[in-house]
Amino acid sequence: MVDSSGAAELLVAAAEPVAEGVLLLTLADPEERPLAPWTPGAHVDLLLDNGLVRSYSLCGDPADPYRYQVxxxxxxxxxxxxxxxxRELATPGTRVRVGLPRNHFALAPAERYLFVAGGIGITPLLPMIRAAEATRADWRLVYAGRSLAAMAFRDELARSYGEGRVTLAPKLETGRRPDLAALLAEAAAEGRTVYCCGPERMVDAVAAACAGWPEGRLRTERFRAEVSADGSEFEVELARSGLSAKVPDGLSxxxxxxxxxxxxxxxxCREGTCGSCETRVLAGEPDHRDAVLSEAERETAETMMICVSRARTPHLVLDL
Ligand code: FES
Incomplete structure (x- = not known):
């Protein structure tokens, strides 16, 4: 059944462990009706029975209209x-409400790509790689992880595409992290467009190495952001409703x-990943901490995710 937001109740058709601590869910309509279409880089919200909403990247095949995989x-x-x-969705036949696919990390056409994944950040890149392969683009993947056992889909990647295109970088086995600065310098020289998804620290390192690159040549997606305490306090003013509030340290x-x-x-989601709380900024400078906006969008400072982002200025005016 689809509700007014477009969320539908789907069935867990399969649930299988694919790496240490990683569960692959295959979701389908209970009546085998086709699901809403999506494109590589998209995610869906799972509306969990405990009231939480969590976003997960779709990692299956967009050409299969009957299955989602996360x-x-x-x-x-x-x-x-x-x-x-x-705990609750690992049994086939279990029902879960799933929102419509949304994409803040869409794959733009290019002739050459470098995909950089950290851990479970491989998931949105899998359908991108298939799409790049289908257009015969020249692509490479650097996939870093804690250990081989913790790196989901590594066998499938190696089997499908071979070692020439896929570089696995398990820290436990190699004893080091990949040299991102060197990889990105090479990617720049080869004119590659970079798509990176992984933990905050890795994405920050990639963004720093790509500073000054032409617009659109780096696209990133970060894992969950959090409101961390940094000693700051500011005031937020709502232009339409006339309300003002102090935002203390550590609170969103x-x-x-x-x-x-x-x-x-x-x-x-309340964790900076879904984009639902995007709000127009009328005055003041946001301190973006979400995983939704691109670097270019952050720079324009037109909107912000108010569930995690804060302010660099003592006063922020929002279009609310
Ligand atoms: S509520 Fe999801 S990004 Fe803010």
């Missing part, structure tokens, strides 16, 4: 998202607004 890493710090998925704008009695802001 790979979920069990986060030892899980606040009830991935732990719930591993969304939380501060809710505490002040404002309940109109849209949200879903």
């Amino acid at each position: 790979a979920v890493l069990l986060d030892p710090q899980s606040r009830g998202g991935s732990a719930f998925v591993h 704008i969304l939380d501060a607004l809710e505490d002040a009695g404002f309940a109109e802001a849209a949200f879903s």
